[in-house]
Amino acid sequence: MDITYLITLILCSFAAYFHLINTMTPERLERLNNVLIKRQPDLTVVLENVFDPHNISAVMRTCDAVGIQDIYILNNKIPPHRKWSSKSSSSAAKWLTIHQFTDAQECFSELRKDYKKIFTTHLSTDAVSLHELDLTEPVALVFGNEHSGVSEEIIAMADGNFIIPQVGIIKSLNISVACAVSLYEAYRQKNNAGHYSAPKLEGEKLVALRNNWGFIEE
Numbered sequence: 662m663d664i665t666y667l668i669t670l671i672l673c674s675f676a677a678y679f680h681l682i683n684t685m686t687p688e689r690l691e692r693l694n695n696v697l698i699k700r701q702p703d704l705t706v707v708l709e710n711v712f713d714p715h716n717i718s719a720v721m722r723t724c725d726a727v728g729i730q731d732i733y734i735l736n737n738k739i740p741p742h743r744k745w746s747s748k749s750s751s752s753a754a755k756w757l758t759i760h761q762f763t764d765a766q767e768c769f770s771e772l773r774k775d776y777k778k779i780f781t782t783h784l785s786t787d788a789v790s791l792h793e794l795d796l797t798e799p800v801a802l803v804f805g806n807e808h809s810g811v812s813e814e815i816i817a818m819a820d821g822n823f824i825i826p827q828v829g830i831i832k833s834l835n836i837s838v839a840c841a842v843s844l845y846e847a848y849r850q851k852n853n854a855g856h857y858s859a860p861k862l863e864g865e866k867l868v869a870l871r872n873n874w875g876f877i878e879e
Contacts, residue, residue, distance in 0.1 A: 685875055689875075690875075693871065693874050693875065694871070696756075697860070697862060697867065697870060697871060697874075698859075698860040698862075699728045699857045700728050700729075700730045700861065700862050700870075701727070701728040701729060701730070701851060701856060701857075701861060702730060702731070702775070702861050702862055702866075703775070703776070703798070703799035703800070703861065704727075704728075704729055704796070704799075704800060704801075704844075704847055704851070705729060705731050705732060705733060705772070705775075705776060705800075705801045705802070706720060706724055706729065706732050706733070706801070706802055706803075706804065706840060706844070707732075707733040707734075707735060707768070707772070707779075707801055707802070707803040707804070708720060708732070708733070708734050708735065708803075708804055708836075709735045709803060709804070709805045709806060709811055709812060709815055710735065710736055710737065710738045710739050710805070710806040710812070711734075711804070711805075711806050711807065711836060712739060712806055712807055712808075713807060714742055714744065716807065716835070716836050716837045717734065717742065718753070718754065719837035719840075719841075720732070720804070720836070720837050720840045720841075721753040721754050721757055721759075722753040723837070723840060723841045723844050723845075724753070724757060724844065725753040725756055725757060726844075727844045727845065727847065727848040728848075728857065729757070729844070730757060730758055730862070730870070731757070731758045731759075731760060732757055732758070732759055732760070733760045733761075733762065733768060733771075733772065733801070734759060734760070734761045734762070735761075735762045735763075735765060735768045735815075736761070736762070736763055737762070737763050737764060737765055738806075738812075739806075741761055741763065742761075755877055756874065756877070758870075765814055765815060765818065766818075769818050772801050775799060776799045776800055776801040777798050777799040777800065778798060778799070778800045778801070778820045778821070779800070779801045779803060779818070779819045779820050780794060780800065780801070780802055780803065780819060780820060780821050780822065780823050781802075781803040781805070781811040781815060781816050781819045781821075781822050781823075782802070782803065782804050782805065782810070782811060782822070782823060782824070782825070782839060782843070783805075783810060783811050783816055783822040783823075783824075784822075784824055784832075785816075785822050787821070787822060788821075788822040788823055788824045789821065789822070789823050789824075790823065790824060790825075790826055791823050791824065791825050791826065791842070791843055791846050792826070792846065793823075794823055794846075795850075796846060796847035796850045796851065797850050797851055797854045797856065800847075802840075802843055802844075802847075803815055803819060804836050804839060804840050805836075806836075807835075807836055823843075825839055825842055825843065
């Protein structure tokens with residue numbers, strides 16, 4: 662990237678930030694900053710070919726609740742979604758950074774840039790319990806669609822499989838519920854490790870989010 666362009670971008674970002682400081686109420690600015698300092702850029706969710714937009718939106722709501730900023734949606738077997746269910750997400754989508762892909766290799770190439778491990782929810786002989794995963798390290802959790810789960814293609818590309826412990830007959834959970842259970846285990850581990858005590862977002866991404874959020878109506 663051209664250095665002059667980069668400097669201009671940064672200056673514009675700071676100018677927009679100071680404009681927001683002068684126009685936003687102190688209460689709103691404090692609220693946005695309190696959320697941003699708890700965002701966890703080292704944790705994400707990948708949804709593979711999930712059909713129901715209500716399920717996707719419910720996952721988004723949970724992601725926002727535990728401090729996830731980035732969510733990855735891979736649709737290489739079904740058409741890309743045009744919108745999410747605002748009723749299920751409670752408008753969480755507008756506060757998240759949503760990455761949509763139609764190619765699995767491309768999606769995983771991007772994931773590998775930021776996440777040390779990628780785990781799928783899949784019942785297999787080598788699957789480990791959710792509670793055995795180290796969710797304090799940079800990790801992406803993959804959830805498959807409502808009918809067939811995670812595909813063999815994605816399982817082969819991942820670093821391992823995990824299951825959510827269950828003692829019932831059905832031995833399966835709705836995708837949004839499974840995601841919520843998994844993410845709150847991540848929240849528990851990360852909170853115990855002090856990950857929510859100090860800001861993790863920094864640099865241009867933090868400035869850009871603060872600027873964008875300042876213009877979003879609640």
